[in-house]
Amino acid sequence: xxxxxxxxxxxxxxxxxxxxxxxxxxxxxxxxxxxxxxxxxxxxxxxxxxxxxxxxxxxxxxxxxxxxxxxxxxxxxxxxxxxxxxxxxxxxxxxxxxxxxxxxxxxxxxxxxxxxxxxxxxxxxxxxxxxxxxxxxxxxxxxxxxxxxxxxxxxxxxxxxxxxxxxxxxxxxxxxxxxxxxxxxxxxxxxxxxxxxxxxxxxxxxxxxx
Numbered sequence: 587x588x589x590x591x592x593x594x595x596x597x598x599x600x601x602x603x604x605x606x607x608x609x610x611x612x613x614x615x616x617x618x619x620x621x622x623x624x625x626x627x628x629x630x631x632x633x634x635x636x637x638x639x640x641x642x643x644x645x646x647x648x649x650x651x652x653x654x655x656x657x658x659x660x661x662x663x664x665x666x667x668x669x670x671x672x673x674x675x676x677x678x679x680x681x682x683x684x685x686x687x688x689x690x691x692x693x694x695x696x697x698x699x700x701x702x703x704x705x706x707x708x709x710x711x712x713x714x715x716x717x718x719x720x721x722x723x724x725x726x727x728x729x730x731x732x733x734x735x736x737x738x739x740x741x742x743x744x745x746x747x748x749x750x751x752x753x754x755x756x757x758x759x760x761x762x763x764x765x766x767x768x769x770x771x772x773x774x775x776x777x778x779x780x781x782x783x784x785x786x787x788x789x790x791x792x793x794x795x796x
Contacts, residue, residue, distance in 0.1 A: 606648070609638075609640055609644050609647075609648060610648050612638040612639065612640060613634065613638045613640060613645060613648060613649070613655060614655075614658060614659055614662060616637035616638035617629075617634050617638075617655050617656065617659050618662070618700070618704070619637065620633055620634060620637060621656060621659060621703065622699060622703045622704055625707070626652075626653075626656050626708040626711070626712050627711075629652075631652050634652070634655070653712055653713075656708070656712050656713075657712075657713060657721075659704060660704055660708075660709045660712075660713065660721065661721050661725075663701065663704050663705050664705065664721055664722065664724075664725040667692070667695055667701065667705065667725070667726065668725040668726055668728075668729050670691065670695065671689075671691045671692055671695075671726070671729055672688065672729055674687050674691040675688035675691075675729075675733060680740065680742065681733070681736040681737040681739070681740045681742050682737050682740075682742035682743070682787075682791065684733060684736070685733040685734065685736070685737050685787070686784070688729065688730075688733055689730070689733075689759060689783060689787070690780055690783065692726070692759055692763070693759065693762060693763060693766065693776060693779050693780060693783065694776065694780075696762075696763045696766040696767050696772070697766070697773065697776060701767075702767040706764055706767045707767065722756070726756060727753070727756050730752045730756055731748050734748040734751055734752055735748045743790055743791055744791075751790075758783075758786065759783070762782075762783070765779065766779060
C-alpha cells in the first residue's frame with residue numbers, strides 16, 4: 587500500500603512537471619510569434635494569454651513579467667541561432683573556413699524578420715546591457731571564441747588572445763547586423779558587409795599577421 591501511494595505521488599509530480607513544461611512552451615511559442623510580428627511594445631499581455639490559451643495566473647507562475655517572458659524568448663533565439671552557426675562552421679573542411687562560414691551565416695541570418703525584430707531590435711530596448719551581454723556570452727560570443735581558439739590552435743591564425751578578439755569581432759558583426767536590419771535594401775548591405783568581413787578576416791590570418 588505504501589509503495590503504491592509512493593508510485594502515485596511520483597506519477598503526480600511527473601504529470602505536474604510535464605504540465606508546467608507544456609504551459610511554458612505554449613507561452614514561449616505564442617510570445618515569439620507576437621513579438622516577431624508586432625514587437626514587444628505593441629504586444630499586450632492579454633494577447634499572449636489568448637494566443638497561448640492560458641490564464642494570467644499561469645503566466646506569472648512561470649514568468650515574473652512580460653519582460654521576463656521576452657528574455658526567455660530572446661535566449662531561445664540566441665540558442666537556436668548559435669546552433670545554426672555552429673552546424674555551418676562544423677561542416678567546413680578546416681578551422682579558418684569554419685570560422686568564416688559561421689560568421690557569414692550570422693550576417694545572413696539578419697535577413698530573417700524574427701532575428702531582426704527579437705534579436706537585433708527589441709532585445710536592446712527591453713533588456714539591460716548586462717542581461718544582453720550575459721546571454722550573448724553563453725551563445726554567440728562563446729561560439730565565436732571557440733572558433734577563434736580552433737583557428738589559432740591549428741595555426742591558421744597567429745597566436746593571440748581569443749577572448750578580446752572575440753569581443754571585438756562580435757562588436758563588428760553586431761554593428762553590421764544592425765545596419766542590415768535597418769537598411770531599406772538589406773540584401774545590398776548584406777553583400778557589402780560580407781565583403782568587408784572577408785577583408786577583416788583575411789587580415790587576421792597567419793599569412794598577414796606580420
